[in-house]
Amino acid sequence: MRNKKLVNYSKYGYLFSIPFIITFLIFTLYPVVYTFILGFTDLQGNGKTTFHSVTAVIEPSTKEAQKAFENYVSEKYKKDKANKDRDAKEVENEIKSFEYVVKSEEIAQDKLDATWVIATTDGKYEETVSWSYFADPSSYKVGKKAAAADADEEEEEDVDEEEDADADSKPSINAKVDKRLATEALNKKSNFFVKYELSEADGSEVMKIKLSTGEEVEVSVMKIGLFENFRWVFTNAKFKQAFKNTVIIWVINFIPQLGFALLFTAWFTDRRSKVKGSGLFKILFYMPNIITAATLAILFNVLFGFPKGAVNDLLTGMHVMKEAYRFNDNEWALKLIVAFVQFYQWYGYTMVNLIAGVIGISPEIFEAAEIDGANRAQTFFRVTIPCIRQILLFVLVTSLIGGLNMFDVPELYAGVKQANGAVMTLNMFIRMVGLSGRYLYNKAAAASVIMFVIIVALSAVVFYILRDKDEAKLKKLRKKELKALKAM
Amino acid sequence: MKKVIASVLSVAMVAAIAAGCNKTDPTDSQVAPSGDDQQQGGGDEDPTTESEETQPQYGSGSEVINLWSFTNEIPNMVAKYIELNPEFGEKYTVKCTIVATDGGAYQQAIDQALAGGADVDMYAAEAAFILKYAQGDMAEYAATYKDLGIDVDTKVAEADIAPYTIDIGSRDGEIVALGYQATGGAMIYRASIAEATFGTSDPDEIEKIVGAGTGNWDKFWDAAAQLKEKGYKVVAGGDDMWNVCEKAATKAWLDKDNNIVIDPQREAYLDIYKKLIDEDLSKDTGSWNEAWYAEMGAGAEANTFCFFGPAWLINYVMAGQAGDTVGDWRVCTPPVGFFWGGTWVLANKDTDQAEGVAELIEWITLDTSENGLQYLWANDKMGNGAKDTVASAVVMGKSDGTLDFCGGQNVFEKFIPGNANATGKAMTQYDEDINGFFKDAASKYAHGELDKDAAIQQFKDNVTSAFAL
Numbered sequence: 001m002r003n004k005k006l007v008n009y010s011k012y013g014y015l016f017s018i019p020f021i022i023t024f025l026i027f028t029l030y031p032v033v034y035t036f037i038l039g040f041t042d043l044q045g046n047g048k049t050t051f052h053s054v055t056a057v058i059e060p061s062t063k064e065a066q067k068a069f070e071n072y073v074s075e076k077y078k079k080d081k082a083n084k085d086r087d088a089k090e091v092e093n094e095i096k097s098f099e100y101v102v103k104s105e106e107i108a109q110d111k112l113d114a115t116w117v118i119a120t121t122d123g124k125y126e127e128t129v130s131w132s133y134f135a136d137p138s139s140y141k142v143g144k145k146a147a148a149a150d151a152d153e154e155e156e157e158d159v160d161e162e163e164d165a166d167a168d169s170k171p172s173i174n175a176k177v178d179k180r181l182a183t184e185a186l187n188k189k190s191n192f193f194v195k196y197e198l199s200e201a202d203g204s205e206v207m208k209i210k211l212s213t214g215e216e217v218e219v220s221v222m223k224i225g226l227f228e229n230f231r232w233v234f235t236n237a238k239f240k241q242a243f244k245n246t247v248i249i250w251v252i253n254f255i256p257q258l259g260f261a262l263l264f265t266a267w268f269t270d271r272r273s274k275v276k277g278s279g280l281f282k283i284l285f286y287m288p289n290i291i292t293a294a295t296l297a298i299l300f301n302v303l304f305g306f307p308k309g310a311v312n313d314l315l316t317g318m319h320v321m322k323e324a325y326r327f328n329d330n331e332w333a334l335k336l337i338v339a340f341v342q343f344y345q346w347y348g349y350t351m352v353n354l355i356a357g358v359i360g361i362s363p364e365i366f367e368a369a370e371i372d373g374a375n376r377a378q379t380f381f382r383v384t385i386p387c388i389r390q391i392l393l394f395v396l397v398t399s400l401i402g403g404l405n406m407f408d409v410p411e412l413y414a415g416v417k418q419a420n421g422a423v424m425t426l427n428m429f430i431r432m433v434g435l436s437g438r439y440l441y442n443k444a445a446a447a448s449v450i451m452f453v454i455i456v457a458l459s460a461v462v463f464y465i466l467r468d469k470d471e472a473k474l475k476k477l478r479k480k481e482l483k484a485l486k487a488m
Numbered sequence: 489m490k491k492v493i494a495s496v497l498s499v500a501m502v503a504a505i506a507a508g509c510n511k512t513d514p515t516d517s518q519v520a521p522s523g524d525d526q527q528q529g530g531g532d533e534d535p536t537t538e539s540e541e542t543q544p545q546y547g548s549g550s551e552v553i554n555l556w557s558f559t560n561e562i563p564n565m566v567a568k569y570i571e572l573n574p575e576f577g578e579k580y581t582v583k584c585t586i587v588a589t590d591g592g593a594y595q596q597a598i599d600q601a602l603a604g605g606a607d608v609d610m611y612a613a614e615a616a617f618i619l620k621y622a623q624g625d626m627a628e629y630a631a632t633y634k635d636l637g638i639d640v641d642t643k644v645a646e647a648d649i650a651p652y653t654i655d656i657g658s659r660d661g662e663i664v665a666l667g668y669q670a671t672g673g674a675m676i677y678r679a680s681i682a683e684a685t686f687g688t689s690d691p692d693e694i695e696k697i698v699g700a701g702t703g704n705w706d707k708f709w710d711a712a713a714q715l716k717e718k719g720y721k722v723v724a725g726g727d728d729m730w731n732v733c734e735k736a737a738t739k740a741w742l743d744k745d746n747n748i749v750i751d752p753q754r755e756a757y758l759d760i761y762k763k764l765i766d767e768d769l770s771k772d773t774g775s776w777n778e779a780w781y782a783e784m785g786a787g788a789e790a791n792t793f794c795f796f797g798p799a800w801l802i803n804y805v806m807a808g809q810a811g812d813t814v815g816d817w818r819v820c821t822p823p824v825g826f827f828w829g830g831t832w833v834l835a836n837k838d839t840d841q842a843e844g845v846a847e848l849i850e851w852i853t854l855d856t857s858e859n860g861l862q863y864l865w866a867n868d869k870m871g872n873g874a875k876d877t878v879a880s881a882v883v884m885g886k887s888d889g890t891l892d893f894c895g896g897q898n899v900f901e902k903f904i905p906g907n908a909n910a911t912g913k914a915m916t917q918y919d920e921d922i923n924g925f926f927k928d929a930a931s932k933y934a935h936g937e938l939d940k941d942a943a944i945q946q947f948k949d950n951v952t953s954a955f956a957l
Contacts, residue, residue: 238953307771308779326772329931416954417924420932420946436592437921438955 032452038445039229044438229446239447241421242429243454245335249410249423250403252339253346257399260343261350266380268351269358271366282355285348293408296341300413304328304337328414331422338410338423342403350395357391358384393466397459404455407431426451542586546570547577553841553848555584556601557612558594561831562852565668565861568870569851572859580844589614602629602836609839610848613665615656615830616920622657622665622832624917630664631837636846643854647862648881656912657832665832666853668861669800670879672907673732675700675822676802677794678813679895685718685793686711691820691902700821701905703736705760708823712769715793724783724792726761726934727775730927732796733757735826737914741922746957748948751914753824754926758943761934781805786812798828799903803874807893815895819902827907856882863887866900877903918955925950 233239264285268278275281303310304327312324327333361384369383385392407427416424416432424432430451434444544560546567555562563584570577587594595617601608613621620626633640640663644654650670657665675698679689686697694700699707712722723729737751764770771792773779783792784806790813795801806817833852835845852861862878864870866887875889881904889900916922926947933943951957 232956236953237949302778305778307773308782326935329935415924417921417928417950420928420950432921432954433956435596437918440956443956 035445036449038442039449040227041442043441043445044443229443230450232443233447233450238421238424238432239426239429242424242426245421245423246404246406246425249335249339249342249406249425250400252336253342254399254403257343257347257350258395260347261354261395262385264347264351265354265358266376266384269355269384270376271363271370272376282348282352286352287348288345289349291345294412296345296409297412300337300341301328304333329419331419334414334419334422338413341409341413342406345409346399346402350399353391353395354388357388361387389466389468393463396462396466400458400462401455404451404458544584544586545581546584547579547581549577549579549581551580551841551844552607553580553582553609553844554607555582555610556598556608557584557586557831558589558614560584560586562612562833564870564872565852566848568864569848569861576844576847580841582848589616595620599626602626605838608836609841610833610835610845613832613834615671615828615832617917618656618665618667618830618832619915619919620917621834623659627659627664629836629838630659631835631839631842632659632662632664633666633835633846633849634662635837636835636842636849638846638850638854640854643850647854647856647879647883649854649879650881650907652827652907652912653830653832653879656915665834666849667830667832667879668852668865669798669830670877670884670903670907671798671800671827671830672877672903672905673735673796673798673822673826673828674819674899674902674906675794675796676806676817676819676894678792679816679818681715681720681791681793682818685715685720689818691818691897694818695820698820699823701823701825703824705823709763713767716767716769720791720793721770722793723764723770724780724795725770725773725775726757726764726930727773727780727927728770728796729760729764730757730923730930731828732822732824732826733760734919734923735828735911735914736824738911740914740916741919741951742916742957748951748957750944755944757926758930758933758940761930765934765936781809784809784813786810796822796826798906799875799877799899800829802891802893802899803876807874810893814893817894818897819894819899821902821905825906853879856880875899877907879907881907921954922951925954 264281268275268282304312306312306326306328307324309324309327311327312321315321316324325333327337365383365387366379369379374382405427406425410423410425411428411431414423416428426447430444430447433440433447544563544567546563547570555566557563563582563586566582566584570582585597587597589595598608598611600606602611611621621630644663644666649666650672652672653667653670654663657663657667677694682689682694686694688694697707698711699705708722715722733753733756737753739749739751741749741751743749765772771779771783773783783790784795795806797805802817802819807814810817833849835842835849839845854860856862860883862880862883863886865876866878866883866889868875875887875891877889877900878884878887884900884904887900889898889903890896891899929938929943929947929950932938932946933940938946
């Protein structure tokens, strides 16, 4: 009977947690997943975004396009070991499918109905564009013909294959444009794709579209890559700088923060010596945490202002320095200031958490330690700290997450441009890319996902290091026992 | 007892949350003081016009006009128009949405509203981002003034609107936006310092001394050297010269293919800034910070000769900081022409209220009568204590620009030619950010931390990395 009651209560528990699970799904899981998906698209700008699931994000100029094409060919050839045995030409032909971005400002609506001829720049190969009606743009695949969505499509494919078979003897261009997409894109003034396949060409580069009216339209090459945004983020100098800055500032901030917190914890929870007014101290140390970042930014700007600022005036007045120093333009000065502000804000919070943990330790343990003759330092390091493992884990993980997410103080105090990005953190980089300037939502999404992965990985590492090894073993033993019991 | 306290506290908490949901304060607070190139349409930081409401409403008519702006300047104009034309107020209700520009909030809000098809009939854009709405990514949402029913071509010629206002506000040759202010810049200098150094403070004489209108800084540097001998600094810091250099350029930062182009006028800023530092001709303050404001005032240490700025710098910034030096300032034409800031008014091409919007826009930007906004704005009839330069040269000509701040000088005489110097052809949508990067690189070069090529390379690297070019 007792077991039945227990089971009932847990049912209510699950029931009660359903709204929270739904909230989690809608407001946490969905945004994270959607951001992840965004990292694979070309969503950018405001409002007039066309959402392609194939990333098409580089639109370099003609010269760069040529270079990109050459690099792409040679790299692909080199990377594929199997290609060593194959004919170089064969491989090159295989991969010469590009999607060209046609800049829509250069084609007016009425020209869309003109006959198009896609030609290589050296004029060797030409092909009249065939208009087809792909149902689904996501069916675009590099190097492959789009999946047929309607009968017309299949017919054309068959026709083309036949043509290809015939055309084995002569090189040709197979070009298709989705007219509906093109029309839509023209209305929205965005770019759209011209898909073509160049078979058995000898390195010629398709770079222009000739209309039947005689005009020529410039096109630019687009490097297709599903992970293009992620690649861009990883190779971006500013991202690397942001990551480095974030880690450096966090480490400089966290070590003193934890050190002082532990020190104060040791002092305020010492059983042998009661610190008078420790309550007041705790309040005073916690106060900086409730000051807003904006206030701190203004305060420290006033302190470190140039040429007139409190610190400058003080140091020149005391003749430590001859003239005012530009703190806000020096890379390391900025980092140290920001790290100091973060330390100053959070050491009280950390201390309060740790004290809460220490208070929870049963006094008998301390008495046993005292009886065993441990001095203060030994008690602290051998008894207190191992007992507050869980709280320490909480403090470490929240500090890690908060530190890697650091945004408000550096953004308000200095910004992404100050001293060549001296205190640009990961979050500030994401905001700079995605929410200002060119509003590159896709790249910002990719950077967000990368940041998320880094934080999760590091948190997992911290969890693993601080796991209770004995308890893990106990759990395993218990599981075994239960299994044995059930078997019986 | 405890239960009572607990329940009272929880009710208070819920009430606070409910109150917090309804009220949204317009943040007229300062943007981060370092680094950001704060471009003002004028009046952003005027504390006397701060209001709690971000959704003021004027008029009582049945037709609704939705107006979006980032300060309450334009809503106040609407209020004035309804005061002067009650029948407009009986026909229309103008609902204003105000979102401050801090942190890009206004741009995000208006972008979402326009793209999402929300009810936006009229909206404003500041110089820092007007290009995006008149010619760039968001230009497709703007209606041409002609489509609204305004006879733009004749009216513009009649009112003699400053050309750069038209350039910036034109999309494919059609006007989609016009500014009501003219923010052509002038040199604002201290008469007492001029007397002490050059023996005269007459604007025309000073113009000759600094080489006004010559397009180069040669005589200006001579004057600076003279000032230095007497113990004065010519400008407060490098940023003052930057505004002039930036807007004096004829080529924009990015060309058609999104390559970075450094206009010679802007590249010259590197050496100008370095000269200021090396020869100790300035106080090396930034801008929009304590030390910069202090140079406008009467403190014992304030010994800066001049500032460069449009009329709004006088009205909305210096007036507040000047203290005892009110009346000690004069205005003259600068050596190199420039403009700084401004607000343009646009209409949504999908608006239902084309007539009403056209009426308002015409009154704000093209009406040269004595009841037109331009005249009221220029002659301190709006009640905000400022005489601002306006886009219409006709109105400027018949307005009285005497300012106490400038010792009774008619400043309009000097600002009108300043407007002619301005050109909008060298702007891009991303100027604000690109300028920030360039100024940082210039600072490094000027203070000797990098040589010139390294500084330029750092600038280019930053821009390419940040903008995915």
